[in-house]
Amino acid sequence: MQVYTLKNKSIEIDFIARGGQIISIKVPDAKGNIADVVVGYDTVEEALAGDAYFGALCGRYANRIVGGEFEIDGKKYQLDCNNETNHLHGGVDGFNRRNWKVSAVEIDRYVQAYQLSLVSEDGDQNYPGKLEVSVIYGLTDDNQFVIAYEAQTSKPTVINLTSHPYFNLNGAGNGSAMNHELLLNASNYTPISAELGTTSGDIVLVKDTPFDFTNAKTVESACKTDHEQIRMFDGIDHNFVLDDFDGTIKLAGVLSDPESGRKMEVYTDQPGIQIYTGAHFDGSEIGKKGAPIIQCAGLAMETQIFPNSPNYEHFPNAILRSGEKYKHVCIYKFC
Numbered sequence: 001m002q003v004y005t006l007k008n009k010s011i012e013i014d015f016i017a018r019g020g021q022i023i024s025i026k027v028p029d030a031k032g033n034i035a036d037v038v039v040g041y042d043t044v045e046e047a048l049a050g051d052a053y054f055g056a057l058c059g060r061y062a063n064r065i066v067g068g069e070f071e072i073d074g075k076k077y078q079l080d081c082n083n084e085t086n087h088l089h090g091g092v093d094g095f096n097r098r099n100w101k102v103s104a105v106e107i108d109r110y111v112q113a114y115q116l117s118l119v120s121e122d123g124d125q126n127y128p129g130k131l132e133v134s135v136i137y138g139l140t141d142d143n144q145f146v147i148a149y150e151a152q153t154s155k156p157t158v159i160n161l162t163s164h165p166y167f168n169l170n171g172a173g174n175g176s177a178m179n180h181e182l183l184l185n186a187s188n189y190t191p192i193s194a195e196l197g198t199t200s201g202d203i204v205l206v207k208d209t210p211f212d213f214t215n216a217k218t219v220e221s222a223c224k225t226d227h228e229q230i231r232m233f234d235g236i237d238h239n240f241v242l243d244d245f246d247g248t249i250k251l252a253g254v255l256s257d258p259e260s261g262r263k264m265e266v267y268t269d270q271p272g273i274q275i276y277t278g279a280h281f282d283g284s285e286i287g288k289k290g291a292p293i294i295q296c297a298g299l300a301m302e303t304q305i306f307p308n309s310p311n312y313e314h315f316p317n318a319i320l321r322s323g324e325k326y327k328h329v330c331i332y333k334f335c
C-alpha cells in the first residue's frame with residue numbers, strides 16, 4: 001500500500017489510504033534529534049494487520065453511543081454494538097477500515113496538503129443518509145499538522161469524526177508517556193457510568209479531582225490516584241469539556257515531554273477532547289523499534305463532540321441535516 005508523505009523543513013508525516021492512518025510523525029527535539037512520536041508499527045504490512053485505530057480517522061460517530069441507539073425526529077436507529085453493549089468509533093466497519101481516496105491538493109496555507117475523501121452510502125453501518133466526507137491533512141511551515149474535516153448528508157444523521165494517533169513525544173517504543181505533562185483548558189469533564197460503559201450524562205467540575213489539568217501536571221500523577229473514575233478505566237479514558245467553546249479554533253491542550261523537551265499544542269473548534277491513556281495495551285503486541293506496546297505507550301488526544309451526545313439534549317448537537325455542513329478542525333502543533 002502506498003505511503004503518502006507531508007514534509008516541511010523539520011517534520012515528516014506519513015499516512016496510508018486505509019483509514020487515513022497516520023503511521024509516523026517524525027519530529028526533532030531542540031538539539032535536532034529526530035523521533036517518531038506516534039505509536040504504531042515499523043512496517044505498513046504490520047499497520048494493516050495491527051490495531052486499526054492507531055492514527056486512524058474514526059467515524060461516522062467516534063467514541064461511544066450507548067446501546068448503539070439514537071433517535072432523530074422521532075425515528076429510532078439501531079447501530080451495531082461492537083464494544084460490549086455500545087457502539088464505538090462507527091462500528092465494525094468504521095471509517096478507520098475504509099480505503100479513503102487520497103489526492104494531493106494545493107492550499108496556500110500549507111507547505112503540503114492532501115485531501116482524503118469518502119462516500120458513505122445511506123444505511124452504511126445502519127446510519128441514515130448518504131454522507132460525503134472530506135478531510136484535509138495539511139502541514140504548515142511552522143509545524144502545524146492540520147486535520148480539517150467537512151461532511152454533508154442527504155438525510156438527517158449523527159456525526160462525530162476524529163483522529164486517533166497516540167502520542168509519545170519521547171519517541172514511540174521509548175517507554176510510556178506517563179511522565180508527559182498535560183495541560184487542558186477544561187474546567188469540566190464527563191464522568192463515566194459503570195453501568196453504561198461510557199459518559200453518564202453528567203458534566204462535572206475537575207476541581208479537586210485527578211482530572212484537573214488546568215495547570216500542567218504529569219499524566220501519571222492523575223493515573224496513580226485511587227479516584228473511582230480512574231480505577232474504573234485503569235487510567236484516563238474520558239471526555240473533557242473545553243472551556244469557552246464557541247465554535248472557533250482555540251487551544252485545547254498542551255502535551256510536553258520533560259525528557260526530550262518536545263512539546264505539542266492541540267487546537268480545535270470542537271467542544272470536547274477525549275484523553276485516553278491506552279488501558280487496553282498489555283504489552284502482548286510488538287510495535288515500533290520491536291518494543292512491546294505497553295499501557296500508556298502513548299496518549300490519545302481526540303478532539304470531538306461528547307460521547308453519546310445523540311442521546312443527551314444538554315450535550316452539544318451531533319445531528320447533521322441535509323443542506324448543513326459538518327466542520328471540524330484539529331491542529332497538532334509541534335514546538
Ligand code: BGC
Nearest residue numbers: 053063237274276280300302
Ligand atoms: C476510546 C477507548 C477505546 C479506544 C479504542 C478510544 O478513543 O476512548 O475507550 O478503547 O479508543 O482504540
